[in-house]
Amino acid sequence: MMNLKKRLALLAFISLTSGSSFAQQTDYISLLNTQNHWVDSVFSKLNRRQKVAQLFFIRAHTNKGQAYADSVAEVIKKEQPGGLVFFQGGPVRQANLTNQYQKLAKIPLLVAMDGEWGLGMRLDSTISYPYQMTLGAIQDNALINQMGQQVAYDFKRLGMHLNFAPVVDVNNNPNNPVINYRSFGDDKYKVALRAVAYMQGMQQAGLLTTAKHFPGHGDTNVDSHYDLPLLNFTRQRLDTLEEYPFKQAIQAGISGVMVAHMSIPALDTTKNLPSSLSRPIVTTLLKDSLGFKGLIVSDAMEMKGVVKYFPEGEADLRAFMAGNDIIELSENSLRAIKKIKKAVRKKMISEAELDAKVKKVLAAKYFVGLHHYQPVNTQGIPNDLNRSTAKDLVQQLSDASVTLLQDNGLLQRLNFAQNTALVSIGTSSATPFQQELAKTYTNSKVFNLDKGASSAEVNRLLSELKSYAQVIVGVHDTRLRPQSKLDFNADVKNAVIQLASFPNSAISVFANPYTLGTMPGIEKAGIVVAAYQKDESMQRAATKVLTRQLTAAGKLPVTVNTFYVNGSGITVTNPAL
Incomplete structure (x- = not known):
């Protein structure tokens, strides 16, 4: 009569060679050797x-x-x-x-x-x-x-x-x-x-x-x-x-x-x-x-x-x-x-x-x-x-990736009650970024500048924004796939650079990180946030940083230029006000 040890060994062999449980117990490479x-x-x-x-x-x-x-x-x-x-x-x-x-x-x-x-x-x-x-x-x-x-x-x-x-x-x-x-x-x-x-x-x-x-x-x-x-x-x-x-x-x-x-x-x-x-x-x-x-x-x-x-x-x-x-x-x-x-x-x-x-x-x-x-x-x-656990994970991933590339102390100084311009560039209608920010920045006005805006439209916007104490800008690449260069016209690209030189300007870039290198002068902004892509989850993540609800923990995964190299990203602990 077969002893217990041999019987158990036989049962284990049958399980491994004939049952679907095998796939759960080993990896594909190991299976090839069996x-x-x-x-x-x-x-x-x-x-x-x-x-x-x-x-x-x-x-x-x-x-x-x-x-x-x-x-x-x-x-x-x-x-x-x-x-x-x-x-x-x-x-x-x-x-x-x-x-x-x-x-x-x-x-x-x-x-x-x-x-x-x-x-x-x-x-x-x-x-x-x-x-x-x-x-x-x-x-x-x-x-x-x-x-x-x-x-x-x-x-x-x-x-x-x-x-x-x-x-x-x-x-x-x-x-x-x-x-x-x-x-x-x-x-x-x-x-x-x-x-x-x-x-x-x-x-x-x-x-x-x-x-x-x-x-x-x-x-x-x-x-x-x-x-x-x-x-x-x-x-x-x-x-x-x-x-x-x-x-x-x-x-x-x-x-x-x-x-x-x-x-x-x-x-x-x-x-x-x-x-x-x-x-x-x-x-x-x-x-x-x-x-x-x-x-x-x-x-x-x-x-x-x-x-x-x-x-x-x-x-x-x-x-x-x-x-x-x-x-x-x-x-x-x-x-x-x-x-x-x-x-x-x-x-x-x-x-x-x-x-x-x-x-x-x-x-x-x-x-x-x-x-x-x-x-x-x-x-x-x-x-x-479309289960909630998956959607929650998308937001977690976005929150964990958002990268604070620079802050000259503006993040602590941002005043939620002060008159604030919420600007989205590259879009013709209000963005989730602006809508979310407006919930916290209660004394704010929304502005949009389309990627093909005329020089007159650009100049009119820049002139009006000079009256605001704080200017929070989102740069949005709305294309299906984010390329290394923005498809904005020259006047609109220049608007981003002009806004970076404004006192108390904060710029979040919802685009391929390589686009940072195509906007010389963006490093003059008080805050620069890399948010990588156009998705709503990324816009919410950047909003959390700019309302001091989230400490940015992301690090730049590529070298863009001498200002922004692989691993760039600062952590500023900002408890919510």
């Missing part, structure tokens, strides 16, 4: 074409109408791809469409999205958490970890399993057109710490994640969506700077890495070869040298940075041969599957390597519970995704 009955069983039933198809993730939307949705359904029925990547649309529509698509898949689909700041990056009626640049100002990484857990909840609530986040690029080029505010900052150590906190929060809550864009897209001035960027640095520079956060994420157990489309001669001298198609970069460097064992995902294969030089499906084949496990958003997945199948048959790449990739994808499906697939419960989605 024999898995479900993975082996599914794999054994696949022919070569079906194996290759598991590596392809196709594009899906819920804002393009029924004909588009039906066309995606046809691809799923015909090709049986491994997964989907959802883009713009709405949450309830996406949940319903996900359920429809999953019914068409013989093997449940792994569903992904770019949700760097949560579902709000892609979907309407959902919460947007702060951008990573804003998070870079936060000194409490536990808050960022909490954000990761909330993002994971949102993803899973909509039947998604993989977030193409975090961005771990070190943004040391202020003019970077594609990374910029999506990065945690320009200090590799701080970027790594915050990226790991965000990643661990998501993974602790059962979501797969990917660090991107390997080996580092932070110092480019070309957007790889439109052309192939050149990263012309030495191997030593790449090893010690760009790759550093990836190494830390790998060491912390990140489940995936996304490879960028960049030409990097120091790592591969092949002319015009994107890093995503380079075996020396994907296999020799990432897998062999850095020891990464998880999912390797190509950046979108429809981007001009990759298909410009490798058209007609050649890019997909080369991405496969380079070592990518998931080929994302092929221009033509049916053509690509045929090309790869033929390459394996001709032994251009081994059957064993194909099998290993497929098993990694199937293991990912097991890890997220697709071996016991359940459709998305579509009841109550809006309320679940």
